[in-house]
Amino acid sequence: MSGGGNIKVVVRCRPLNSREIARGAKSLIRMEGNRTILDPPEVQTTSARAIEKKSQVFSFDKSYWSASSKDDPRYASQQTLFDDLGVELLNHSFEGFNTCIFAYGQTGSGKSYSMMGYGRDKGIIPLSTSELFRRVEQQASNDPNLTYTVEVSYIEIYNEKVRDLLNPKNKGNLKVREHPSLGPYVEDLSKLVVENDAQMMTLMDEGNKAGGCRPPWLT
Template sequence: MSDIGGPGGDNVKVIVRCRPLSDMEIQQGHQMAVEVDEVNMRVTANNPAGEVGEPPKSYTFDATFGPNSKQVDLYNRSARPIVENVLEGYNGTIFAYGQTGTGKTYTMAGDRSVPEKRGIIPNSFAHIFDQISKSGDDKTFLVRVSYLEIYNEEIRDLLAKDQSHHLEIKERPDVGVYVKDLSSVTVGGADEMDKIMTLGNKNRSVGATNMNAESSRSHAIFTVTVECSQLGIDRQQHLRQGKLHLVDLA
């Protein structure tokens, strides 16, 4: 699911990806209960325990991706427009929703060591700095990141040295709702951004579940702030700012 405030009038888009059966599910004799129609953006669910002749149920979304879908196709269809609008000064949010074991981590992070298996997060990092490198000399960019965790209704700064300190949510007329004392780190490249996220991930609260031995037990929000200063036709510097929120739900 992605939330974006961009020039195209987009608000919230719901995109569904259905993963393939796991090795354990195949060994136990399970069969796929859903069919994905990527052209018509439809998912059809069959009830394996239903009565004979029970009709399947179909649901239509803004986009659908089947078990054999590629990471790059998912990124280009769902995340690329959001990142491009962030670079234009709009705010966007991307998050994966689903129970443990449905493939949220693979979709969002993927396998960073294999280019074709990289998920939305590393692809968005590369996309941001690739676009910045192609910008003209009349534009100057500043990219900052922050990383917070919400666990048991308490907020922690995952990039802070003191992980025992809890932060507070505040509100001001000029900036709106914000997290007081949340640290912000300036970054100069996608690799540096990835290292900072990896550092923050080590401070996250995890706990075993029936589906995953190292499942995140907290919500985390990684925010990328992109500021652009551009010389206008009036010979004055114009500043715009966009924020990309990458959310990992428990």
């Protein structure tokens, strides 16, 4: 990228769900290292001869297997994702770089699970938030002259409209602007100060109730 930026792309494939298993579905995807391989099924012709299609191979920075059992050595846990992605994200943030992580995929592919998690299986956002405040507390205790301020915003981008989920009264479409030195920003977006991860997650819950049903951005 221009401007010295860097992008990493990873793939995480969820296991088959109960509905798919009941239909007799078979997985057509497998991972080998950082490669994601699609093995197409055989296609029967009118003469009952099977046409064999070649597998398609795609390389990414990481490819996480879809094993559903934690006893499977290929299983990629929530903690694994955080260790591989969240830790590096925080490292660069504390070094003064702008960082961003987002999930992309079709409905039901596991975006919300990877980003937020369910129950005890916390996703990247809550794990990163907890580690963020742990680092802030540690560094502030090591240097009494050092202070941190953590601000939170929560937006929804849908049908090319930007909504502020932490300010439900602002129902209009917010404008995205370009600052000459700071880069893109959302005009009139709420920024709320938080002091710990509990406050952060409370705001996330409030944003979800306001309509944030889609995987959130983490910046």
